[in-house]
Amino acid sequence: MKINRRTKIYFLLGLVVGLNSTLFYAQYPYSNSGQKGDDFKLIGESSPGLITYTSKGIKLVDGQHQFVGIYLDQLSFTTEKGFILEFEFGLDQGRLEGNKYGDGISVVLFDANEMHPQTGDKGGALGYAHTQRKNGNHTAGFSKGMFGLGLDLYGSYKRTMNYNDEVRNGVGNARENDGNFVVLRGPHNPNNLYEGYPVLFAVNTVQNLNYYLNIDNGKFISTQSGVVGKRFSIRSGREVANPGEEGYRKIRVAFIPGFDEASRKQGFFISVNIVNGSYDSSIVRNFFVPKTGIIKYGEQLANETFPDRRLNIAMPASMKLGFTGGTGAASIRAHIRNIVLVLPFSPVVQDISIPNVIRTRPFVCEPLYSAFGYDTNVFKLFDPPSPSTVFLDFASFRFKILDEATKTYVVNSDPHQLVVPNVGTYSYNVNNGEVTFSPVPNFQGDSHTFYYDIKNKKPAEGVDISTEEYRSTTASVTLSFTDDIPLYRNPPLIVNKGVKKIRED
Template sequence: MALSFFGRRVLLCCMTLIVYLSVNAQFPYVETFKNNTAAGVILQGNKPAYLTSGIIDPPGEGCLRLTSNDNYQSGVAFCSVSFPSNNGLVVEFEYFMHDGEWVGDGICFFLYDATVATPDFHPGAFGGSLGYAQLTDIPGVPKGYIGIGFDAYGNFSKGFQGRIGGTTVGERDTNAVTVRGPGIGALDRSTNLTDYPWIATQKTTDLTPRFLIIDSTPGRATEPTSVGYRKARIEMQPVVDGSDIVTGYLLTVKITVGGAVPTEYTILKNIAYNYAPPPTLKFGFTGSTGGATNIQEIRNLYMDVYSPLDAPTAVADNYSTCTGVSKYFDPLSNDFTPNGGGQAPYPAGVNLNKASIDLDVTTPGIQQTKSIPGKGVFTTDASGLVNFTPDAAFISGTVTNDYFVNDIYGETSTAGTITVTVNNLPAELLTVNSPQTNCEPATIDITSNPAVWYTTGNNGTVTYYEDALATRPITSPQSIGQSGTYYIQLTSNISGCSVIKPVDVTITSAAAPPTATAGFNCGPGKVSLTASGAASGEDYKWYDASSGGNTVQVNGSSYLTPDISSSTNYWVTKYNVKTGGCESARVPVMANINANPIAPANAGRDQLGLTDISTLSLNGSTPASGETGLWSFVKGPNLPTIVSPENYNATVQSIVPGNYVFRWTIQRGTCTSTDDVVIDVKTTSRVLPIVLKDFSVQLQNQTAKLSWTTTQENNSKGFEIQRSTNGTDFSTISFVPGTNSQQLHSYHYNDDITNISSAYVAYRLKQVDQDNQYTYSPVVRVALIAQAFDIQVSPNPFTDRLMLTANMSEAGQIELRIFDGMGRLVKQQSFTVSKGSNNLSIQLSSEIASGVYYAEIWKSGKRIKQVKLLKQ
């Protein structure tokens, strides 16, 4: 009995003897060609074949390379020892044809007369002759008996270039196995014009299923599970006459194609080769290239005398199921094949092609479905399991079906019979609730609270399995921590009939914790808290406790607390909306209530009517413990110097006549309280040239209408009309001459304010007399937009930080812009403000030099406030 190479691999690897020494070679004969020597094998060719071990491959991992990727080669490896021809032959070898150009040409296994002495041997022609047959002026193998070509390019089958016979001249027979007969191989070919006749050709691409004789994947495909793997098997069954003399052979050629399940295909079957062999033969391999090239190699050669394969045995199977219950079973578990080597009894379930189960023995081909009328349907797939689903009307009884299966060597089994007995269902029907989910790191207990997972009656036993065949019990069904499909089985205590159903378990990863940002408020009220870090498909939940408690908001990256009177902790999580809502750990976030100063700031009484002084005193309220105070200059005719502005009783130097405003700010944390004091400094009293009765402004459309009345004018030059958009900085926009009237006299002036974007505009009169002395009128102003805010900027003077206190009637965006004395922008920052009180801190760069700056607040594209600042 012939053994396949894979069937004998373990046995032969254990044999240390590689048999090659004797006049007639002993079988089986094994040569891996993986090492750098091959006893009894001679290498020749116009570019000789060679063993790659230690040259291009690591030692012990090589192969026999017949041709390289060069043109017009004919490389050969032939054996110097002989064997008798009367026993037939089985040959197996792996071959590789790869990394060439135009895929040329192929590999040929050949036998020749053993009487040819080694010195007289030479390979056949290159190219389409595959190193076995002739070309017009090149002879074939001396006394060749048979050449079996694995022809990628497709000319070995063609009767031109001096070859005898073949398929129709025309298109090449690519991807083909071609057989050519004997030839003398004489140098003078005119003596024999019948050498190496064509016998048969079969293209692998004409088979069903079709496949390529080589795979286009670069490099060698050495593993049977690789799609590019190829292994050839040649069977030569002797044909004898009445005197038991061999008159020829029945030739069969098979190729195994790699894949997840390696499959052997029959290319030629029982081809009559009617040429009597010589008494003894030798063998060899050739490879050839022509205008097209390939690297062509072989490995793992196995040879034995011919012995036909035997049919595998499919043993009868008996199974049971319940009414209406689909059941899987494994009919191959007791089947066996004798073709894997060894002695009977052969191992069950081994060397069988699980994908080859044929459920309909009366229909050609492999049928994976068989319907039995009135009984049910049998199905199978590549797993080797068979499923039977009874018809709804088939309450109980027996159903049978025959099947075939192939072994991995391609032999079909005897018919096996599957018998399935259908029993009545248990009275306790099983209903499974699926799917079920939980979140890491928790596990799922499918045995607890059965109403969650399944419902059943009381007269049955429930068990839990990892597979549908109920062969792998779940080790810990109370703590399943891995997602997957599991099975719950109910077995009736009365009938013993079982029902098994799947349940899908999903353990979902929890989201990563978010980043939380605390909120602040000065005094009791609502506090805005924020969270970040959510990816696409994630959201937030807000809680009032570190565990349990109440969900105060189910989504959104911000949360506005209810009114609180003291600092309070909240917690936020992040969860994945798409995967069952598994939440992260809760992250604490503080809603801070900062206490206001103990008492409101008090800058002291206004000081009016001071005359001819250069230094003045400021007297503010004393800060309480934990509070700080700071004096700042608000406005005035010049920029004075505040000495020790952090003291409540500071002094101010460099005073000139005019109207000053100073601000006293008390701060605790981010909360502030401010108060302004007005100080008016005049020159020595003198008779004013003008007595101003009134001064007013009214807004009409885009025009500010100014009106003023004098009761007396003496030595008056006139009135400079000055305008300010921030209440501090005034510029002259026009001049109206005086009348020097001693009676009531009214003046009017219209100012076009179309292009003014501030929240208000302020005006004052500079009353100038003939000797250019002057006095200022009171300031009047008119609002340009509704006042929906109160924004204070402190401290002033400042060092490296400013604080904005913004009381807003609605939420929105404001922007701070800071300019130096030259009008250059040195800082710009936007803020999102909520309705109510907002305390905003601005960190300023240490690169901002000391001096005068102007801070502007913008909202909705309009400047709504301007403050003059001093950087210390």
């Protein structure tokens, strides 16, 4: 589907944009541009210096037979209220084996009590899953791993493997030669380091191939729908692309707490969507995982048996976030950037660009036209909360500025008026959400950007989602100036600044 900011589905698939960050425990929102390695800790890499941090983000892999693992060691986030995670990725270059690149990358969520995490196996295990071997030592999966969401280019992360040097559970009837899957593997087995990590779902982004684990009986079903929207290849062929451009990719993963009527259990509804170019494509919608309970699945063993297993799941109170990747004979170059973590039902704000602003005249804009808030965080599958601008607390609007020395956003001394030397003054109206720009005399600039964030109104009842932890991410508004009076004025164009994002403390 073409991106539509006003639909309910747009939130339920995990939409969040913008920038904010903090490294304190359980504080939201959080963001990291990936341009510096200060907050990341290395778990392992196949060769020294493979992982780099630049203006393009974090480079994970770039050649054959590589593996990597990193995590944010100072970031522990609570799971009680759920969370929404997003990051941009660029996959290009690489070597084909047959007609496929490989293997892929994975975002890993693991128990925050694990102080010294180790990655899973390399190659098709994408650094998250385990591997047994018919001859030689087995390899354990990611330490206390809970979820590993893989961008599986080659297809080995999703499927059952039964070779002398690679034995692993997966989707037994998945077509062997198919790649381009978004795959979620589940928890580790605390009683056996060489089992567990079952495939919960595997959805193809190019073809109509979809596999979902029925956690009650351990069988895979393909009757549920897969991609809704424009189909696409996970590998975009672009190292860096701006939103709306061909080759732009951003993934969003939403864990929304709620009650499942079918199983009569509390848990999390998991949704995944990927922005590809100017399209927002739904990959998975509301796949339910209980907070505590049993996951049934089939385990592939090295002795070629395939027994049924009952895996206990217990969602930890807090988790940490990591990234892994692996390549084999088929390879890829992979960058990730602009990692964002927010609470569900925080206000949604978007970066916008406004063209054809007359540089010599005052100009009034409405940055909140592209934003909306919520009045509850109670999620019901068939009656979700409705987003609306009327739920925004206009008085909580704050101008923010970029501190060039620290490369962070800070709140302006006057939250409702921003004076920019040699540019002009921005004044915010708390009654209607309008911002008036008044240029300095003889202003000659081509463009200027201001930043803001905002909160929800306090609901009349229920959980207070107007607190600071529910504050929105930081959005940008860019005015592009002209001397000419246009015959018509284009509507504001929604954009996202891509790798120019910066962290916020």
